[in-house]
Amino acid sequence: MPHIRSLTAAALFLVGTGAFASGPGENHGGEAYLDGGVFTYDVFEQSVDHVDLENCPTEFDPDVVFCRMTLASEMANIFVFAFDGDQPLLAVKSYELGEDFLPF
Template identity: 40%
Template sequence: MIRLSAAIAAFAVLATPALAEGYLYSDFEASVPHIDLPECPEGMADRAAICRVTINNDALHIHVFAEDGDQPFIAVHTFYEDGFALTLDR
């Protein structure tokens, strides 16, 4: 039983976020259905970034990725149905 506990503890240490790989835009682009925004909405990013939108149930999510380097994930901003308005331009 002590060996099992030690193995579980060792695995828990190895699974820490410090050892996790970052989430890159290339991973997102290939696996998540989304809409490209021509520019990030004001206040969404504090540096040069690209923004993409996903919709799930009654929420709209704006995913923010850095423009430079490997384009790492920066943040996600979630808005529920009473927090946004959609406009359809034809």
């Protein structure tokens, strides 16, 4: 059954706990600190293996957002980013893998 995951949980999962050991502005070799806790598309693009999607799930406005997908833990995870500004992550929608896992 599709569900929306907490953005905080998604950010912790994707960035990992090591990024929280130091503070913003510190660089010890490749870390990407989240400015104000915002997970942007730039950080996602560089750090998460994914595929670009031509369309997002139907509940999201295609004029406002774009989507990317990852596969992990037998789930298809759709990451929804805003076109505006620094392109922040707005939502993560997950689907169980199966015959109809991408209904959009």
